[in-house]
Each structure stands twice: as structure tokens, then as C-alpha cells.
Amino acid sequence: MNFEFHNPTRLIFGAGSLSKLGEVVAEHGKKALIVTGGGSVKRSGTFDRAVESLKDAGVLFAQCSGVEPNPRISTVVRGANIAREEGCDVIVALGGGSTMDAAKVMAAAVLYDGDPWNMIRHGQDQVYTPAKALPVITVPTLAATGSETNCGAVITNEETSVKSFVADKCFYPRVAIVDPELTLSVPKNQTAYGVCDLITHVTETYFNGIGGTPIQDRFAEGVILTAMEWGPKAIADGKNLEARTQVQWAALVALNGWLQVGTDYRMPVHMIEHTLSAHHDVAHGAGLSAINPSWMRFAAKSRPERFVQFAQRIFGIVPKAPDDMDCAMKGIDRFEDFLRSIDCPTSLSEIGIGDELLSRYADDTLLVAKDENGNLSGRPAMNRDDIIEMLRAAL
Amino acid sequence: MNFEFHNPTRLIFGAGSLSKLGEVVAEHGKKALIVTGGGSVKRSGTFDRAVESLKDAGVLFAQCSGVEPNPRISTVVRGANIAREEGCDVIVALGGGSTMDAAKVMAAAVLYDGDPWNMIRHGQDQVYTPAKALPVITVPTLAATGSETNCGAVITNEETSVKSFVADKCFYPRVAIVDPELTLSVPKNQTAYGVCDLITHVTETYFNGIGGTPIQDRFAEGVILTAMEWGPKAIADGKNLEARTQVQWAALVALNGWLQVGTDYRMPVHMIEHTLSAHHDVAHGAGLSAINPSWMRFAAKSRPERFVQFAQRIFGIVPKAPDDMDCAMKGIDRFEDFLRSIDCPTSLSEIGIGDELLSRYADDTLLVAKDENGNLSGRPAMNRDDIIEMLRAAL
Known part of the structure; x- marks a missing residue:
């Protein structure tokens, strides 16, 4: 057993913890990009509650909705562009594993001028190893991938049907707000x-x-x-x-x-x-x-x-x-x-x-x-x- | 289950990891206070190996030896004074739980003008809650207290025979170098x-x-x-x-x-x-x-x-x-x-x-x-x- 371990993500766990989102995000930025999936967080009211918490804390926000179940690199590019155009300095991932994974890679893509696909591993290779990313706050709405407190992400290149992963230290979320109440409506x-x-x-x-x-x-x-x-x-x-x-x-x-x-x-x-x-x-x-x-x-x-x-x-x-x-x-x-x-x-x-x-x-x-x-x-x-x-x- | 969890200590674990001490300390300071206990680290050669690693990395050092098995508040004061006088900006705790505990409290005492005993809890009370401390690198030589990667410390006030504890976020070691080889000579x-x-x-x-x-x-x-x-x-x-x-x-x-x-x-x-x-x-x-x-x-x-x-x-x-x-x-x-x-x-x-x-x-x-x-x-x-x-x- 020879290894290094360092998981720096701060975890806030428990029913009702979504209400802490605003104050937590305010510690890391002034304007958030809220990344969401197919719409269930809007139907369930979770999105509105998140927005309310951000507003109460004086945090501005922009949106990137529609992250697919197997998130695509084009969606990463789209989200990074919105974050740049809107001047976002923090990313909130509100959804399941796909949403969180896409948000992590967006956070690095915002600060990288090259093709974000360069960050994804292909066998042993990785064209570009990201060293920095915007702070990410994860708010999982599904109990599954564990993406909320790790540094991995899985992204699909829809042009080549290749689905691969990236795992780098800069992808650790700064904070994970894990509120089991948000999963009560999962089918x-x-x-x-x-x-x-x-x-x-x-x-x-x-x-x-x-x-x-x-x-x-x-x-x-x-x-x-x-x-x-x-x-x-x-x-x-x-x-x-x-x-x-x-x-x-x-x-x-x-x-x-x-x-x-x-x-x-x-x-x-x-x-x-x-x-x-x-x-x-x-x-x-x-x-x-x-x-x-x-x-x-x-x-x-x-x-x-x-x-x-x-x-x-x-x-x-x-x-x-x-x-x-x-x-x-x-x-x-x-x-x-x-x-x-x-x-x-x-x-x-x-x-x-x-x-x-x-x-x-x-x-x-x-x-x-x-x-x-x-x-x-x-x-x-x-x-x-x-x-x-x-x-x-x-x- | 409602809780927060955040253990920011970076862990380097494995036989032989002591050799990484110098490079790790150099990331956190220029001059280390090496805190040790009753002398076993010197007899075993561990101290010399630690010093060699620091020298190789260009890190200067001062020493505070003789931390007791139940570390005393007067020892904390002594160590903090050495650190101040010698201009140390990082603390290396090389020893068992007592050494690590004393080193953690020294690290905060260096940056606090009051009586360090104010930081120790008395029932529900704590006169002074430390918010900052010098970076601490722990190198345990005994498998026992787990002090190497947590934010707690137990200190004895020898005048009153009161032994009590302190646990604050600033006491998390920055890095723990945990090398089981160092425990081979423990009786x-x-x-x-x-x-x-x-x-x-x-x-x-x-x-x-x-x-x-x-x-x-x-x-x-x-x-x-x-x-x-x-x-x-x-x-x-x-x-x-x-x-x-x-x-x-x-x-x-x-x-x-x-x-x-x-x-x-x-x-x-x-x-x-x-x-x-x-x-x-x-x-x-x-x-x-x-x-x-x-x-x-x-x-x-x-x-x-x-x-x-x-x-x-x-x-x-x-x-x-x-x-x-x-x-x-x-x-x-x-x-x-x-x-x-x-x-x-x-x-x-x-x-x-x-x-x-x-x-x-x-x-x-x-x-x-x-x-x-x-x-x-x-x-x-x-x-x-x-x-x-x-x-x-x-x-």
C-alpha cells in the first residue's frame, strides 16, 4: 500500500441542505452558471428553490439547461461559452451524474482556449491536462454516480460515439450540497x-x-x-x-x-x-x-x-x-x-x-x-x- | 443524518514515504520547527533521515525536542517561543500522538498573543477559538492516535492536572506523511x-x-x-x-x-x-x-x-x-x-x-x-x- 489521498471537497449533507446553496456559492463567486439536465429539476421545484437561495445571498446567475443523460462534448462547449459570455465565476451543477460531470469539464473549459475534448483521456493519453477550473458546487438530485464529491467526469464525443473519462485534481468540487429530499421524486x-x-x-x-x-x-x-x-x-x-x-x-x-x-x-x-x-x-x-x-x-x-x-x-x-x-x-x-x-x-x-x-x-x-x-x-x-x-x- | 464533513489533509502513505518530507515541507515554508518527543526518533535514525530530506530540499530548521507522553501546555509555550525566535514558518511533528498534538497547538500559539491554554476546551467553554495556525506536517512514528490526519489535540495543564482537548479546523495538518517503516522499532x-x-x-x-x-x-x-x-x-x-x-x-x-x-x-x-x-x-x-x-x-x-x-x-x-x-x-x-x-x-x-x-x-x-x-x-x-x-x- 503506497498511495496519496487528498479529497478537498467540503460536504454538506442532510435533508434541507439545499437552503444553504446561496451562502455557499457566495463564498466562491458573484455570478453562477447553473447547469441542469432534462428538466426534472424545474418540474420538481428544486430549480426555483435553488434560484431563490442564490437571490437571497445576492448571487447573480445564468443558465445552461439540457445536459443529456450521456453528456456530450458539444454541451460542454455550449456551457463554457455561456459562462464566458455571461461572466460567470462559479458553476452550480444541479442534477444527476451527467449534469455534474458536464459542469466539471465546463469549469475547466472556461479557462482553456483549446478544444475541450483534448482534456478527455484516450487510453493512456490525454492531449491537455487541465490544471485549473472555476469553482464548482455540486447539488445532486439523484443517488447514483458519486460524482458530487470526486474529480472524475465521463463525456461522450457524439461525432465519433466515443465515451471516455477525465479525472484531474482541478475537477474536485469545492463544495457538495447533498440533500436527500431532492431525490424523493426520482422514479x-x-x-x-x-x-x-x-x-x-x-x-x-x-x-x-x-x-x-x-x-x-x-x-x-x-x-x-x-x-x-x-x-x-x-x-x-x-x-x-x-x-x-x-x-x-x-x-x-x-x-x-x-x-x-x-x-x-x-x-x-x-x-x-x-x-x-x-x-x-x-x-x-x-x-x-x-x-x-x-x-x-x-x-x-x-x-x-x-x-x-x-x-x-x-x-x-x-x-x-x-x-x-x-x-x-x-x-x-x-x-x-x-x-x-x-x-x-x-x-x-x-x-x-x-x-x-x-x-x-x-x-x-x-x-x-x-x-x-x-x-x-x-x-x-x-x-x-x-x-x-x-x-x-x-x- | 445532517452533517458537514471536510478533512482537507493531504495524505502520503506507504513504506519509504519519509523521503518525501523535504519536498513537501518546502511547499509550505522556508524554515521548519521540528517537534519531537523523548528521543526515540533520534535513537532510531528517523530524525537524521528527516533532517537530511529537509536539507536536500533547502529547508532550514530549528528544534523543539522533549514533548512529554501527556504533552503539557508549558511545552506548547516553549515550542511556540522557539518558532517565533527562530522565525519558523512551518512545523514538522515527528513522533507519536503527543508530539503531533503539541505541534498542532504550537502552530496556533505562534500566531496568538494570549495564553495558549485559552484555546483548550473546558466542558462547553473555550476562551479563545483559534482561527489560524502555521502549516503543520505530521510524520507519525507510532500507530495509535490518528492525530496525523485530524484536527484534534489533547493537552495537559500540569499546574491543575487538567487534561483537555481542542479541535478546530485550523489544526488539520496540511500534509500527513505516514511511513509504516518508522514504526518497525516500536516496542x-x-x-x-x-x-x-x-x-x-x-x-x-x-x-x-x-x-x-x-x-x-x-x-x-x-x-x-x-x-x-x-x-x-x-x-x-x-x-x-x-x-x-x-x-x-x-x-x-x-x-x-x-x-x-x-x-x-x-x-x-x-x-x-x-x-x-x-x-x-x-x-x-x-x-x-x-x-x-x-x-x-x-x-x-x-x-x-x-x-x-x-x-x-x-x-x-x-x-x-x-x-x-x-x-x-x-x-x-x-x-x-x-x-x-x-x-x-x-x-x-x-x-x-x-x-x-x-x-x-x-x-x-x-x-x-x-x-x-x-x-x-x-x-x-x-x-x-x-x-x-x-x-x-x-x-
Whole structure:
């Protein structure tokens, strides 16, 4: 375990915390660009409450609405242009993961004269590493991506159908205002996809780390167990504030670095899903759910011990040996059962994806996420055939 | 769950990381005050390596050595005076919890003209709330207090035998350089006391939080289980770097805020132990170990469910009901067995404390840590008689 950790984001968590937005934004700027998604924050009244809080604090604002579910680089450019034209000096991201991700990259794009796509990683490469960005205040309205307190963002280039990511220190939000009340109106299926997304962040960490990190393992198991306990309650009754609170907290800690620290983890399932949702109109959480069990069965062959530990600690299945493959597979089956129980897809056919483009998905994934040997980075690393085999098993 | 969380300390963790000290300090100042304890860092060669790293980076330095195991306010004054006279603009704390705590308060005392004791809390009161401090770089040489990445400090007023604490944002170290190699030479008993100290930080959090924080519960259990697995290995073989690494990481996360966030916890066992070690020459970890099981038996009467959960999840004891007191008590017995197995005291008599001053300990504890009703803050709160009863049970 040799690592650095520094997450400088200040977190304000709890029901009602949206009311603090104005005073928080006023600490970082005079005029905010409010970035929003498809319109749900306006329908729910959240937008009006945010604006009221800004006005009360004397903060001016401009708007960039309409960030797509898989945010596009052209939207980043549009938002950065609005911020420049309007003289905004702080960005407020009010929405789900896509809105927050787009807002982070806008914040750097405002201060960069080149093509913002230069900031996005392509495999090992990044044409331009951003060093500065406008301050960003995140206000998530969905419990899913954990983007509110981390420095990552995923952006799609709609011209090439390439969806890739960027993660740099300057993207850490200055403040995250996390108010579970804002998620009370999230529909059942989006709630379930959010639970899937957050659990997949944890399973990626858990199964793709170096091992030898017992505390991180226990933390990861704790988040999975909590999400499996409280996720179904939030799905069953969207107005259950306690369930919404637990799920939102789980989503946040799933990807704020606390589980990942020291693990040197990889995210192969995310990389493959990004390719699927760049080609198809698929919710990110649904795409993850459709392929994660198949990836797990593939990976268990080379690291059975990790999957045995998962089966034992999450589902209480007692192994006959540390590498008891039967136990490992039973754990994955039980996990798949859980995904089905919250109406999440566990196959590609359920999300309308057939076998026509399997090679293309593999090629595109390798294009954005290949390691120094040309494979998809992960434990195990996956070559082109491995990806195709895994996807075929998920059909 | 309504809370704010912001731990801005940058962490550099891993064997060999001491070599980065010079470059890190150079980012924060030109002349460092190196604060050290009783001399072990000089005997072990750690001090020379630190100085070499500073010299290589062109950083000048002055020294304040001899911080006591229970650091005194007069030592804080002495260190602050050296820093002023020598024109130091950054503080390096190279040692255990006492050294780090003293260094934090020195860093604020340098910039404060009043009596530094004004910064220390007395019950609900604090005469002066420090708002600024010189940058502090912590380099722990012991896995125990977690002081390296939090904003707390415990200081003793030797004139009044009052030991109390301060916790303010300005005390967060700028950087913590945590190098498990530096702990390889810690003697067996100090290693065990460190394990006790870190586990007690977790049990305080776990048993004195508001409840309804399932992820924090799981995190806490994960740290306890890891400390109970790896602590004995580090005690048995001090040169086992993997064991030292796991224990040091456990000590850090036990009190960096990750387990505590949202729990609104109290630390009654620490408050009582501070009084004991202000009166007697007792190692902090040993004092905690001597009274923690008795405190647990006292507290279990009013919150059996928490102790049942502890018994079940830490020791696998299956309860007959959520408030099965027999199960709760068996869990505490097993915990006490663990403490004995690592040669830590589980009674006051083992650390040479008799029944002569029980009322005085209660009065002194209430002096520094009473809540708005005049009781010792905790779950449950303890009045004077409760404290005496608990201590008597620990004799």
C-alpha cells in the first residue's frame, strides 16, 4: 500500500441542505452558471428553490439547461461559452451524474482556449491536462454516480460515439450540497439504476484492486450490504426519506475515494458499459447491471478467492476452500438474483442489445481504455476476444 | 443524518514515504520547527533521515525536542517561543500522538498573543477559538492516535492536572506523511497500547453515536476486525512490515472522520482516561484498555441493541433477540479476552490505580467534559455517581 489521498471537497449533507446553496456559492463567486439536465429539476421545484437561495445571498446567475443523460462534448462547449459570455465565476451543477460531470469539464473549459475534448483521456493519453477550473458546487438530485464529491467526469464525443473519462485534481468540487429530499421524486426505475450504479462502483473496486487491503474490503462490503438493505426500500417507497438518505450516502461513499484508497483499482465494467451507452440509448446503471454478473463470472476464473470472500461476507455462503469456485459462483448467482429483484436487467437482450456489434464494442472499449499491453485494464486484463466472450455470455 | 464533513489533509502513505518530507515541507515554508518527543526518533535514525530530506530540499530548521507522553501546555509555550525566535514558518511533528498534538497547538500559539491554554476546551467553554495556525506536517512514528490526519489535540495543564482537548479546523495538518517503516522499532507494549487506542476510538464512535448510520457501523466493524487480525501479528513480530502497515492504516482511519461522519459521537471513555493519566503516569492506550470493558458493561444496560450487534458482527455470537443482554455481555467478555491476549490491562489495579481518588476522577472529568445538564457527554450520559460506579467496577 503506497498511495496519496487528498479529497478537498467540503460536504454538506442532510435533508434541507439545499437552503444553504446561496451562502455557499457566495463564498466562491458573484455570478453562477447553473447547469441542469432534462428538466426534472424545474418540474420538481428544486430549480426555483435553488434560484431563490442564490437571490437571497445576492448571487447573480445564468443558465445552461439540457445536459443529456450521456453528456456530450458539444454541451460542454455550449456551457463554457455561456459562462464566458455571461461572466460567470462559479458553476452550480444541479442534477444527476451527467449534469455534474458536464459542469466539471465546463469549469475547466472556461479557462482553456483549446478544444475541450483534448482534456478527455484516450487510453493512456490525454492531449491537455487541465490544471485549473472555476469553482464548482455540486447539488445532486439523484443517488447514483458519486460524482458530487470526486474529480472524475465521463463525456461522450457524439461525432465519433466515443465515451471516455477525465479525472484531474482541478475537477474536485469545492463544495457538495447533498440533500436527500431532492431525490424523493426520482422514479422507481431510475432509483433502481442508481442503486446498481453505486453497487457496481463498489464491486469494480472490490474485484479490481490489488488485494491486501483488508480495511478497504470491509468498507466495500459495508456499502454493498447497506445498499442491498436500503435500496429496495427506496425503490418500494420513493417518499421514504430515511431510505433515500441511506442510499444517497451509500452512492457518495461508493466513489469518493474512501473505498478505493490504496487499492489501485480498475473499472473494466464501466469502460465496457460506456461503449454500450455511447452506441445505444441505455441508462448507465441499466447497462452496468446487464453485464456485471457476466463480467464477474469471467473474472472469478482467475481470482476465485476474491469472489469466495464476496459470497461469504455478503451472502453468508460458507466456502469449502478459499478458492471454492462453486461458492464463488453461488455468490454471483445471488447477486444476480438481487439485481433481478429490483427489476434491473441482467442481460443485454433485456436492454435491446443484440450480437451484431460485439466486436465493435470491444474495439471501441480498447480505444479509450487500453493498458500498456493493448488490453482492457482490469484484474484480469481483458483482450479483444475476452471482451467479446464476456459480452456474448451476457446476451 | 445532517452533517458537514471536510478533512482537507493531504495524505502520503506507504513504506519509504519519509523521503518525501523535504519536498513537501518546502511547499509550505522556508524554515521548519521540528517537534519531537523523548528521543526515540533520534535513537532510531528517523530524525537524521528527516533532517537530511529537509536539507536536500533547502529547508532550514530549528528544534523543539522533549514533548512529554501527556504533552503539557508549558511545552506548547516553549515550542511556540522557539518558532517565533527562530522565525519558523512551518512545523514538522515527528513522533507519536503527543508530539503531533503539541505541534498542532504550537502552530496556533505562534500566531496568538494570549495564553495558549485559552484555546483548550473546558466542558462547553473555550476562551479563545483559534482561527489560524502555521502549516503543520505530521510524520507519525507510532500507530495509535490518528492525530496525523485530524484536527484534534489533547493537552495537559500540569499546574491543575487538567487534561483537555481542542479541535478546530485550523489544526488539520496540511500534509500527513505516514511511513509504516518508522514504526518497525516500536516496542511490543507500546504497539499493543496503540492497537488498544485505535480500537477504542472506534468503539467510542460505534457505541456513542446516534445510531441509524449503517454504513458507519460497517466501517467501524471493519476497522475493529482488521485491527484484531493484524494487531497481534504486529505485536508478535515488530519487523512484519505488512502487519505494521495494516495497523497504521487502521489507526489513521479510526479517527480521520470517515467512521465518525454523521454519527454525532461522544468519547466518554477517553474523557475519563484523560483524567486518570493526568493524575497517574499511565500510557493512554493502557488507561483506555483498563476501563473500556467496564464502560461497555455499564452502557450496554441502556443500549443493548448496539452491543448485541457488536457481539454478532465482531465475534459471530448469534443473539436470541435484538436486545439479548446475554449475547451483549458475551461480546464484551470476548472483547476483554482479546485485550488480555495482547497483554493489555483490563482493570485499574493492573495499572496501579486504587479506589482512593474515584470521586476526584469523576469531578475532574466533569470539569472538562460536561454537557448542558452537567453530566459527562455520552450515550448514555453519565452523572458523577455513574462514573464512580463504572470506575469501581473496573478496579
